[in-house]
Amino acid sequence: MGLIVQKFGGSSVRDAARLKNVAEIITETYAKGNSVVAVVSAQGDTTDELIEKAAELNEMPSKREMDMLLSAGEQMSSALLAITIEKLGYPVISLTGWQAGFVTSSAHSTARIRRIDTERVQNELSKKNIVIVAGFQGVNRYDDITTLGRGGSDTSAVALAAALKADRCQIFTDVDGIYVADPRKVKNAKKLEEISYDEMMEIATLGAQVLLNRSVEMAKKYNVEIEVLSSLERKPGTIVREVAKVEKMLIKGVTKDSNIARISIIGVQDKPGMAHRIFSSLAAKHINVDIILQSIGREGTKDVSFTVSKGDKEATMEILNDILTSLKAKEVVCDENISKVSVVGAGIQSNPGVAARMFEALSEANINIQMIATSEIKISVIINEQEADRAVSVVYQQFCD
């Protein structure tokens, strides 16, 4: 018995049948003696439909009016969920973002939660009401409705759990937890019982889309225990918390990211300041660089390679071609036919055998490694894109089978 915040995404409430399913999950939790606050997204395709409707009228609508428009989506799904719960005979009330006290920054469409005035929610909980809260939205200090941007309802739920000091924040999704590798790609991929915030963030960065880093960062900051679980099956999911139980398995994730391009600058003059010149030019244009590899200088020149996301490729090439002469470099080349395959797990770096075993697995599978990068809790390799799925499989088998 405690205070549970539950979050249901758009597909979990997309139609009458799904709403009934969610109403049952919520009332079962309540019937066990818990206080329950449920944060919901807009139904199914509501948000996309509204965006389309607006685009028909104006290809560049203001973000302020888009927030006004889109926030109606969660208001409707919240009311519909409350109506469904009323039918089951439980006391319930739905609240918009502003009614639930979400005060945000003024940045429409990407607002940050500044504070949550929980008085109303607390008051409803003390009346034994199940409280439904419209996710993804709040109000800024001018009383204008704002939205939190991508993954916003997760952020709403975690922030509300933190503000209410909830015992747990359950994020209901289409998958039943966090897997070591993508279960659609790797047969018998293992589901984790627990994972730490840092590991979860590495996995998210590396391509797993279950929870966005913004929510995990917030959960870590306020020490909110998250459970990722399925809204379609009644079984435990994966717990995300600060100090995860020590498990036998060291590796928490084998991931793949193909949305990257490798850029190489050939024949850069081998003298101090070159790297600074290259990467400060990119930073000035807000281009994020991931793995960097620099060849050892010989004959007075060196080659500098790094990866960027595919979307930044054009801009990067343009910037580098502009500064090519000042670098006294020969040319810039680009390869989009690559993938990053990574293993993630706390203690990887203090466990030298992991890297060796990963490389061994790739070598045995005859997969060539183009670049290597390591951190405290991960090892990434850049390989040919065509070999990426096979690489995930052999690495997974090496560690987890």
Add this chain to the structure above:
Amino acid sequence: MGLIVQKFGGSSVRDAARLKNVAEIITETYAKGNSVVAVVSAQGDTTDELIEKAAELNEMPSKREMDMLLSAGEQMSSALLAITIEKLGYPVISLTGWQAGFVTSSAHSTARIRRIDTERVQNELSKKNIVIVAGFQGVNRYDDITTLGRGGSDTSAVALAAALKADRCQIFTDVDGIYVADPRKVKNAKKLEEISYDEMMEIATLGAQVLLNRSVEMAKKYNVEIEVLSSLERKPGTIVREVAKVEKMLIKGVTKDSNIARISIIGVQDKPGMAHRIFSSLAAKHINVDIILQSIGREGTKDVSFTVSKGDKEATMEILNDILTSLKAKEVVCDENISKVSVVGAGIQSNPGVAARMFEALSEANINIQMIATSEIKISVIINEQEADRAVSVVYQQFCD
């Protein structure tokens, strides 16, 4: 140049083409140097669709949650209209009911406006913004969203015009003004340039559905000048104001109401208190009685007839049969095959010729009059339902052709 409040109903904003049309009306008014506040209803069938969606989940949803659900409809249409106006290059901002300061009673689904805190709207107007306000909705003192019930957006517009001391409140509809008789029924029916509040209310009571009495009452109370006009044509409509210009035409409306039934109690004992006993019994059950006719007593009994709306017929018959013995009456009979045809216009009563000319027209058309009732500004007759449309035509021709 002045401050104009414009109201657009659901069909006026039902799709992209209609939204663009409304955006043009608003910006044309603004471009002439006026300050403009536009109150909008939900698009087309949005409200009905949401009601249906809720009914699928729960046949008896709470009114509180229905208000939460339905109010999203006007929020969306307001934002979409603002987005359409942005496209035309004008400064605009949309506001929900609570943002626009509508504070209402707590009666969900039939809330009354208690006050409007116009600070935000005034502030936006002073910034030269066109202000779009979601009609039909407000917030009660618990910060819960309420809706105003039928015709609510008209009420929102008139109340806001009163609070802002607007120069005019324009109600845009599918018709281009108030007609003396239903233009679909009477060929060449005349459109009125002006009509007084009282006349407008009589016409509304008698079946014309252009403006509900609630809005007209409020307009009268706060002396708000209303213009009823078409959103599809650019031409002047009908002005509703306190002292209408004296026009040649005395008659402002010829109307028909077929949603009535005549109830007759035959052989009521002819002694004091009988009428009181009958009508207090009906009043106790909230049954509104319209025209009452009592035959002159003979042989110690009298007959009492009156009209009620068809919906109240069953209940009325039940009540009367219960008290029949105590009235010492013979029986209660009912006739649903009747219509009320009325002429409305200020000064009718002080102009005895009007009644005579009306009866003459009906007589020449061989239409039998069953009951007659008159007031300061109207004369109504009860006739056979099959003859009602013909009666409207001949009466119209008598006065207006």
